[in-house]
Amino acid sequence: MYSSGSSSHSESASVVRRRAALAREREAREIDAAERQERLAKVTGVALHVRLAGVHRRSAACHRTAAELHEDYARLLASWERGRGAPPRFMTGVAAACGTRSAAVTFTGSDHSQLAVAASNDQARAAQELEFVLGEGPTRDAMVRHRTVKASGALLRARWPGYGPEAEELGIKEVVAVPLTLRDSCLGSLTVFDPGPGLTADFADIAEALTRTMVSGPQADPEFYGGVDHRAVVHQAAGMVSVQAACPVADALEIIKARAFSEGEPVQDVAARIVHGELRLG
Numbered sequence: 001m002y003s004s005g006s007s008s009h010s011e012s013a014s015v016v017r018r019r020a021a022l023a024r025e026r027e028a029r030e031i032d033a034a035e036r037q038e039r040l041a042k043v044t045g046v047a048l049h050v051r052l053a054g055v056h057r058r059s060a061a062c063h064r065t066a067a068e069l070h071e072d073y074a075r076l077l078a079s080w081e082r083g084r085g086a087p088p089r090f091m092t093g094v095a096a097a098c099g100t101r102s103a104a105v106t107f108t109g110s111d112h113s114q115l116a117v118a119a120s121n122d123q124a125r126a127a128q129e130l131e132f133v134l135g136e137g138p139t140r141d142a143m144v145r146h147r148t149v150k151a152s153g154a155l156l157r158a159r160w161p162g163y164g165p166e167a168e169e170l171g172i173k174e175v176v177a178v179p180l181t182l183r184d185s186c187l188g189s190l191t192v193f194d195p196g197p198g199l200t201a202d203f204a205d206i207a208e209a210l211t212r213t214m215v216s217g218p219q220a221d222p223e224f225y226g227g228v229d230h231r232a233v234v235h236q237a238a239g240m241v242s243v244q245a246a247c248p249v250a251d252a253l254e255i256i257k258a259r260a261f262s263e264g265e266p267v268q269d270v271a272a273r274i275v276h277g278e279l280r281l282g
Helices: 013-044 047-081 090-097 122-134 138-145 153-159 163-169 200-215 232-245 249-263 267-275
Strands: 102-108 114-119 149-152 174-182 185-193 228-230
Touching: 013 047, 047 090, 047 200, 090 102, 090 114, 090 200, 102 122, 102 138, 114 122, 122 138, 122 163, 122 185, 122 249, 122 267, 138 149, 138 174, 138 185, 149 153, 153 163, 153 174, 174 200, 185 200, 232 249, 232 267, 249 267
Parallel strands: none
Antiparallel strands: 102 114, 102 185, 114 228, 149 174, 174 185
């Protein structure tokens, strides 16, 4: 029903390997700190040291996951640099770590609307397009509720009457969405489609690793190595339609979404036609 955007790469395998090495160094430092606190807990019997050790262990696990994701991506990049296949997406490795081929990271605004998407493949991208057009789905619910959302089968259709059946048309049977949280803010969601059995507990660790290493921190790359598609052109088109149709921008955005849905086109493509003067709505 929907086509996908193109993927690009912005770093070499050697740069990604350096980032992986830095994550390994941070993991080692956190493990050392945890062990120090555990020794102090044994000597003093003070519970605070136990809690601090847990914090450091959690941080070490986060850096370990980040290192593994970067190491996997470096291997994909190295293979591509030798002339094998298409440019890899960082999200391909994220999806593999989640036990699937389809996963997406979606960044959202304060009004819960999508601002940008990084997807592992066409299916994941199309599923996020559905959420954007229909205004319902797992990514939105995970962000609004600040907790993991999971649905499959009949529940998928019942929970999201618009999204569920359309997702099934894409071949999706199960979805799991985990919020990307930073302090008290929710930046979006990691959404996994048709994961392998028994892996849900690990998704929160992967989401935390992505938030702390790709979205924030000294080595952050919120563009996911060039794999992020932004919605800026959509909002630009909404402003133009707002003027043309003499309606609020929010209504203009819904007009664009409806046109895209009825024509089976990505919203991004319809918006680009509007911005380039090839299509007028209003």
